[in-house]
Amino acid sequence: MKSLHDQFWQHQAQTTSSPIGLEVERAEGLYIYGTNGKQYMDMISGVAVSNIGHRHPKVLEAIRKQLDSHLHVMVYGEYLQTTQAQLAEKLTCNLPDPLDCVYFVNSGAEAIEGAMKLVRRVTGRSKILAAHRSYHGNTMGALSISGNETKKSAFRPLIPDVGFIHFNHLEDLQKIDATTAGVVLETVQGDAGVRLPSAEYLKAVKAQCERVGALLVLDEIQTGFGRTGSLFAFQQFGVVPDVVAMAKGMGGGMPIGAFAAAKPHMEQLTHQPMLGHITTFGGHPVNCAAGLANLEVLLKEDWIAQASEKGNRIAAHLNQHPKVKEVRHLGLMFAVELENFDEVYRLFQYCLEHGVIGFWFLSSNNSFRLAPPLCITTEEIDAACAVIQAGLDTL
Numbered sequence: 017m018k019s020l021h022d023q024f025w026q027h028q029a030q031t032t033s034s035p036i037g038l039e040v041e042r043a044e045g046l047y048i049y050g051t052n053g054k055q056y057m058d059m060i061s062g063v064a065v066s067n068i069g070h071r072h073p074k075v076l077e078a079i080r081k082q083l084d085s086h087l088h089v090m091v092y093g094e095y096l097q098t099t100q101a102q103l104a105e106k107l108t109c110n111l112p113d114p115l116d117c118v119y120f121v122n123s124g125a126e127a128i129e130g131a132m133k134l135v136r137r138v139t140g141r142s143k144i145l146a147a148h149r150s151y152h153g154n155t156m157g158a159l160s161i162s163g164n165e166t167k168k169s170a171f172r173p174l175i176p177d178v179g180f181i182h183f184n185h186l187e188d189l190q191k192i193d194a195t196t197a198g199v200v201l202e203t204v205q206g207d208a209g210v211r212l213p214s215a216e217y218l219k220a221v222k223a224q225c226e227r228v229g230a231l232l233v234l235d236e237i238q239t240g241f242g243r244t245g246s247l248f249a250f251q252q253f254g255v256v257p258d259v260v261a262m263a264k265g266m267g268g269g270m271p272i273g274a275f276a277a278a279k280p281h282m283e284q285l286t287h288q289p290m291l292g293h294i295t296t297f298g299g300h301p302v303n304c305a306a307g308l309a310n311l312e313v314l315l316k317e318d319w320i321a322q323a324s325e326k327g328n329r330i331a332a333h334l335n336q337h338p339k340v341k342e343v344r345h346l347g348l349m350f351a352v353e354l355e356n357f358d359e360v361y362r363l364f365q366y367c368l369e370h371g372v373i374g375f376w377f378l379s380s381n382n383s384f385r386l387a388p389p390l391c392i393t394t395e396e397i398d399a400a401c402a403v404i405q406a407g408l409d410t411l
């Protein structure tokens with residue numbers, strides 16, 4: 017058998033010519049352990065996935081229990097499966113009215129695809145508006161409503177009838193008109209470098225959608241499951257979307273996503289045409305078991321309530337450094353703005369060599385990215401920030 021290195025380089029499709037290349041042995045809580053014997057503080061959570069830490073014991077227990085019961089048994093939506101139904105109830109109980117119905121999928125991009133189809137089906141209109149610099153995923157629909165032109169141009173033609181507005185610009189809201197099916201926004205723009213909207217803006221978007229009969233879809237794929245200091249970020253802005261898309265931190269490390277809406281809206285997917293949206297693996301029972309345990313842990317622990325304070329502690333550490341131009345964050349979702357990508361990459365490399373994993377952004381090349389697990393302790397925050405500060409000293 018070939019070495020892990022050769023298997024990866026020779027037979028596994030690459031996404032870049034210079035992958036990070038960390039050889040993973042195991043992971044636990046905040047830490048990833050490499051085959052090189054080193055321990056790394058995972059300050060990026062696999063990009064906002066392991067919000068409750070790697071391999072949380074409750075998630076492992078729920079997965080094991082489900083393994084002893086059944087794996088996949090039927091395409092999504094036909095059979096009654098306990099962990100699916102329990103997760104649907106628990107999730108919708110923790111969403112505001114009227115978001116009482118959830119459709120399970122396998123990933124963030126799929127949640128966006130489902131949401132895009134839903135707004136078209138409910139309104140009978142086709143136009144979808146999204147924001148410049150947005151990121152909603154890499155399938156053709158999600159890519160069509162993403163704002164990064166460099167990443168899109170090689171794959172055109174994308175889906176028609178998509179328009180763009182400037183995020184957090186009230187002047188653009190008149191573009192939402194009676195031809196608009198839906199407006200899709202990240203509640204906090206992630207890949208654009210953690211750009212926060214004002215509550216006034218999000219409320220005005222919702223009001224304009226209501227005025228013209230369009231639906232507001234909020235993409236909480238990165239911001240959801242406690243990342244920003246509330247279960248979903250929109251809860252901090254006094255607005256309730258018509259559709260919410262989620263994934264990433266939803267499965268405690270397992271692949272699951274969903275879009276949620278009011279039951280009368282979701283019922284539109286059952287007729288004209290029947291089976292208006294289908295998936296084989298969506299709502300896989302093992303992933304739903306993990307998702308349920310993940311949600312129960314989040315609701316039981318104080319981590320969501322502590323995210324804001326922990327975030328402020330990281331910001332206070334990093335803001336002190338003269339190389340840092342700006343720290344943008346909500347809870348534990350961070351962009352640390354430096355001079356340029358060269359500095360970001362050198363800081364990333366320094367941190368990796370010294371046992372701290374950070375990352376960068378696709379659409380904000382001068383910012384260093386952090387999204388630590390919510391379970392991180394203040395001592396761990398201080399230790400990770402000491403490494404980052406030492407890395408900043410070398411720039």
Ligand SMILES: Cc1ncc(COP(=O)(O)O)c(C=O)c1O
Pocket residue numbers: 063123124125126128151152153154202206207235236237238239263264
């Ligand atoms: C805001 C947002 N939407 C959608 C996606 C796509 O999710 P996935 O990679 O699971 O398809 C991502 C992934 O980074 C995201 O950050």
